[in-house]
Every structure is written in C-alpha cells, then in structure tokens.
Amino acid sequence: MCKDLMVVFLGAPGAGKGTQSDVIADKMSMAHLSSGDLFRKAVARGDELGKIVESYMKSGALVPDEITTKTVLTHMNNEGIRRAILDGFPRTISQAESLDKALEADGRKLDAVILIDVPDEELIRRLASRWVCRECQTPYNYPDGPQGARCKCGGELFQRADDKRETVANRLDVYQKNTAPLIEYYEKQGKLIRVSGVGDITEISHRITDALVEL
Numbered sequence: 001m002c003k004d005l006m007v008v009f010l011g012a013p014g015a016g017k018g019t020q021s022d023v024i025a026d027k028m029s030m031a032h033l034s035s036g037d038l039f040r041k042a043v044a045r046g047d048e049l050g051k052i053v054e055s056y057m058k059s060g061a062l063v064p065d066e067i068t069t070k071t072v073l074t075h076m077n078n079e080g081i082r083r084a085i086l087d088g089f090p091r092t093i094s095q096a097e098s099l100d101k102a103l104e105a106d107g108r109k110l111d112a113v114i115l116i117d118v119p120d121e122e123l124i125r126r127l128a129s130r131w132v133c134r135e136c137q138t139p140y141n142y143p144d145g146p147q148g149a150r151c152k153c154g155g156e157l158f159q160r161a162d163d164k165r166e167t168v169a170n171r172l173d174v175y176q177k178n179t180a181p182l183i184e185y186y187e188k189q190g191k192l193i194r195v196s197g198v199g200d201i202t203e204i205s206h207r208i209t210d211a212l213v214e215l
C-alpha cells in the first residue's frame with residue numbers, strides 16, 4: 001500500500017496540467033482528479049449539475065466556488081481518494097482554503113503544489129491549436145485544424161468550445177485574476193515547486209517526478 005500523497009498541479013490553461021497529470025499519476029500510482037473532467041462528465045450526462053455549470057464553462061468563466069468545492073470534495077470522499085494529483089482545483093483562494101480545511105479535518109495535508117510555468121504567447125498558441133478526441137479525450141496539436149485526421153483510438157477530433165480563440169483570452173484573464181494569487185498563497189506555506197512547462201512531454205514529466213520523489 002503506497003503512502004498518502006496529495007499534490008496540486010497549478011498552471012494557466014494550456015500549461016499541460018491534464019497531460020502531465022495523466023503521465024505522473026500513472027508513474028506514481030496516484031489518482032488523477034480533474035475538476036474540469038468532473039464538470040464535463042456532468043454536462044455530458046445532462047444532469048442538474050451539468051445544466052448549472054455548462055454556461056460558465058462555455059464562456060471560460062469559473063464555476064462558483066461553493067458548487068466547485070462541493071463537487072470535488074464529495075468526489076474525493078466518495079472515492080476514498082488519499083493519493084492523488086488535483087488538476088484544475090483549487091483555482092481560487094477560497095477553494096484552496098476549503099481544501100486545506102477538509103484535509104486538516106481528516107488529519108491530512110497537502111504535500112506539494114507543482115506550478116507548471118509556460119509563457120503567455122505559448123499558452124495562446126497551444127490552446128487555439130488543441131483538438132481533443134471525443135472518445136478518449138487525448139489532446140492533439142493542429143494549428144490549422146485536424147484536416148480529417150482521427151485519434152489513434154479511431155475517435156473523432158473536436159475543438160472544445162472553451163478553446164476557441166474568443167474564449168481563450170478570457171480564460172487567461174480569469175487565471176491571472178483568480179488563480180495566479182494561489183502562487184503566493186502556496187509559496188507562503190512553503191509548498192510551491194516551480195517547474196518549467198516548456199519542452200517535450202517526457203522532459204517536463206521528468207522534471208516533475210524529480211521534484212515529487214524528494215517529498
């Protein structure tokens with residue numbers, strides 16, 4: 001049985017949090033808990049939560065803290081998650097405080113926060129050329145569109161509504177305003193580890209694992 005390990009991946013949209021979470025979670029036998037995926041599943045199911053969050057997501061706005069915190073913490077609790085990468089949560093100081101409290105109430109703590117650092121120009125370029133498989137969610141990079149290409153699993157590729165150029169700028173603004181303050185929040189707690197998110201996927205994942213094995 002592996003020891004408890006709770007790590008947050010912090011970074012702007014397009015920094016590669018989802019991709020790196022998948023790689024590292026697999027390597028280190030951790031769960032990958034993505035708040036965005038929880039919301040996208042609710043939208044696909046068309047349930048009550050999905051109906052509420054859909055319009056926020058389409059415009060690139062944040063889902064209100066109360067709904068987000070409840071969704072993520074309930075999922076963590078129900079699934080008994082004690083060893084995980086939190087991808088896309090927390091995204092505000094209020095969410096970070098709720099997470100700290102919930103872990104503390106359970107005699108646990110956050111072990112580290114990995115900040116995946118990517119310059120703005122690179123983020124915009126990545127997001128606007130991101131196409132995702134409808135079946136398995138694998139992301140691909142096609143600056144001029146997929147031009148008929150399909151996923152390696154055979155699935156159709158589509159562009160997320162919130163990756164369209166109009167919405168990307170809004171998501172980056174929202175990140176600067178609401179999420180970037182978390183950098184200082186976690187720096188003060190002595191938990192922040194900065195990793196460059198520029199380079200190829202394997203190279204970046206090595207930087208992250210090197211930081212995590214020291215915990």
Ligand code: AMP
Nearest residue numbers: 035036056057061062063068088089091
């Ligand atoms: P992501 O896949 O992490 O980029 O999330 C997609 C969208 O889901 C975001 O643009 C938000 O609308 C919503 N979302 C995901 N996580 C959060 C969060 N922690 N707080 C508020 N909204 C969120």
